[in-house]
Amino acid sequence: MTRRPKTSPGIRPCCFMALGFLLLLCSPLRASEQEVVDLSIEDLMNINVTSVGKKEQNLSDSTAAVFVITNQDLKRSGVTNIPDALRMVPGLTVSRIDSNKWAVNSRGATSRFADKLLVFIDGRTVYTPFFSGVYWEVQDVMLEDVDRIEVIRGPGATLWGANAVNGVINIITKQASDTQGGVVTAGGGTTEEGFAEARYGAAMGDATHGRFYAKGFKRDEFERPSGEGAGDDWEMVQGGFRVDTRTTARDTLTIQGDLYDGEINQELVLPTLTPPYAESIDDTADVSGGNLLTRWQRVLSSTSDITLQLLYDVSEREEAFTNEEKENIDVDFQHHFKAGDRHDIVWGAGYQRIHDELAETSVLTYSPESRTDDLFSAFLQDEILLIDRKLWLTLGSKVEHNESTGYEVQPSARLLFSPRPNHKLWAAVSRAVRTPSRVERDGEVMLYVVPPMSTENPSPLPVVVTGIGVDDEQSEELIAYELGYRFMPTSTVSVDIAGYYHDYDHLRVTRLGTPEFKGTYIEQPFLLLHEFSSQAYGGELAAAWQVTDWLKEDLAYTYLNSDLEEEGQVGREPTHQVSLRSAVDVTKTVELDLWFRYVDDSSAAYAASPDGTYEIDSYLTLDARLAWRPMPALELSVVGQNLLESSHQEYVMENYGLPTEVPRSVYGKITYRF
Known part of the structure; x- marks a missing residue:
């Protein structure tokens, strides 16, 4: 296996921090009236979030490890996609596999097919039943119209349900009334060969506003460690609309939808039953989909409101190793009200119907190929004021019924203590589950073929190693213990610290089955069972410092210690990660942004490697943006x-x-508003 040379051991976090402080020392730029961001540090700590409690509350009052990426953060980071934006968040591991694939997860178990993270776009779940996870390459939005991205590290299952095990990501776009007028963006460069997007919003009456958008891009291929092209160039187009209307003084209606279509090139190595028992092919994944969402909100009183949301979502994906069609219907009702002076209650109920068609390929079969799953759920959460302005207790649970594991109960208890207005201490204990995916229940995957008369296989017949799903009616389970502290020592500095201990049980693991003679080959099955236990613990730090009115620093640090890799299902996570973003207003019209990131060495589970793992060196990287x-x-x-x-x-x-390696790249961009 070809590996790139190790980075010099001198490039370590100390070097990373030294570069950041060098920036501070070398930036005596004038501009006392300039502002790096639209919001002060105090405003950012008090920004409203909705993902933690399914109601509006200040970030500083949240009893969870939550981080918010603002629209200004997206703009000044220079990112062109959602996964790269998530690198700002402490506790998340974001790794780019090639030009069109990412591995993203929270607090461990990162992989291309990570299955413990629940992701929403405007309350619409983005999910594939194939592996209970997310295809990040098709989760695209117009970044210009994103209001914020709320990221919860740790379980959010009490409100959001199964699969919200290690975290919840909620991408929230702006209301149509906040995106009036037009904006056109175009650009291109080395990896970003070309991209363009346009949006126009307008009033459609006294109480109705709408917008529509269209966007597209073409991205170049990356390179192999040998220097050869990776054949992973790709292109996508997407469009959509949103209409917000106030039908009465108490009622608001939102209707929005999206359509996308793309071609994703990739070079795959698939196992075969004939010599040389592995075939390299140039494949194109054809992807498409669309969704339509309607949300009705009614204010019942000054302390009570209800929300009803209806979603219809379809997607298709056809590539060499999987052929998927999915249809999702989702109905969600929620009621938020206050009971007396001490109880703030949120409850709701939902129904989800997922129908899939998973056709047979050369390496993957399902029995049955088509399946319809119905999910019923209800939740209740009560935030109880114990001591006025000092102490709050939040108790809640979600109950779900699915057709694989039956009833699942996912409770949590959270405590918030505020000894002083700018100091918040919180603690939580919660349970979350991940229900089995289609592969785990009904799939048979050809992983690789061991050639005959080889060191590993001295027999005259090839050995086909397969992963076979076993519907053992068992969900993966997490019991999480969390502790956090937020404080503002001054009006220009904020610090958010979180620590956790995760205790996992019934994790998926492969167990050796009985070999079976198939005439021309021997099948060696590995059964996909849920009988592995593991632990992970770590800490996360997010700090922001408004150094002057023209300079702002954002620091994120992640420490993770996990033994999830012991069974070889996932790789070894980076123990340390550091992110330092510096936003400088050089003048009123010129902005400079620098983003340093350090990621510790790690490994990935890799079937083609003799020992099943692939070692990845630590790296230090820098992104820079200059705007005028x-x-x-x-x-x-x-x-x-x-x-x-x-x-x-x-x-x-x-x-x-x-x-595949991630290359150095440069692109230029023009944005015009009218």
Whole structure:
């Protein structure tokens, strides 16, 4: 297996921090009246979030490890996609596999097919039953219209349900009334060969506003460690709309939808039953989908409101190793009210129907190929004021019924203590589950073929190693213990610290089955069972410092210690990760942004490796953005990404993929508003 040379051991977190402080020392720029961000540090700590309690509350009052990426953060980071934006968040591991694939998860168990993270876009779940996870490459939005991204690290199952085991990500776009007028963006560069997007919003009456958008891009291929092209270039187009209307003084109605279509190229190595028992193919994944969401909200009184949401979502994906069609119908009702002076209650109920068609491929079969699952759920959460302005207790639970494991109960207890207005201490204990995916229940996957008369297989017949799903009616389970502290020592500094201990049980693991003679080959099955226990613990830090009115620093640090990799199902997580973002207003019309990231060495589970793992070196990288506004309506910017090395490796796909490196890249961008 070809590996890139190790980075010099001198490039360590101390070097990373030194570069950040060097920036501070070398930035005596004038501009006392300039502002790096629209919100002060105090405003950011008090920004409203809705993902923690399914109601509006200040971030500082949240009893969970929550981080918010604002629209300004997205703009000044220079990112062009959601996964790269998530690198700002402490506790998340984001690794780019190749030009069109990412591995994303919270607090461990990162992989291409990570299955313990629940992701929403405007309350719409983005999910595939194939592996109970997310295809990040097709989760696209117009970043210009994103209001914020709320990220909960740790379980959120009490409100959001199964699969919200290690975290919840909620991407929230702006209301149509906040996106009036037009904006056009275009650009291109090395990896970002070309992209363009346009949005126009307008009033459609005294109480109705709407917008529509269209966007598309073409991204170039990355390279193998050998320098050869990886054949992973891709292109996508997407469009959508949103209409918000106030039908009465108490009622608000939102209707929105999206359509997308794309071609994703990839080079795969698939096992075969004929010599050389593995075939390299140039494949194109055809992806498409659409959704329509309607949300009705009614204010019953000053302390009570209800929400009803209806969703219809379809998607298709056809590639060499999987062929999927999914239809999702989701109905969700929620009621929020206050009972007396001490109880703030949220309850709700939901129904979800997922129908899938998973056709047979050369390496993957299902029995049955088509399945319809019905999920019923209800939840109740009560925030109880114990001591006025000092102490709150939140108790709640979600009860679900699914057709695989039956009833699941996911309770939590959370405590918030505020000894002083700018100091918040919280603690939580909660349970979350992940229900089995279609592969685990009904699938049979050809992982690789061991050639005959080889060291591993001295027999005259090839040995086909397969993973076979066993519907053992067992969900993966997490009991999580969390502790956090938020404080503002001054009006220009905020610190958010979280620590946790995760105790997992019934995790998926492969167990050796009985070999079976198949005439021309021997099948060696590995059964997918839920009988592995594991633990993980760690700490996360997010700090923001408004150094001057023209300079802001954002620091994120992640420490993770996990033994999830012991059974070889996932790789070893990076123990340390550091992110330092510096936003500088050089003048009123010129912005400079620098983003340093350090990621510790790690490994990935890799079936093609003799020992089943692939080692990945630590790396230090820098992104830089320089923007100029020659007039209020026009912005010109240039962005450089991964500038410290010509390329580096971040991850490798578990099966069928080849190692690929992330290159240094540059692109230019023009934004015009009207």
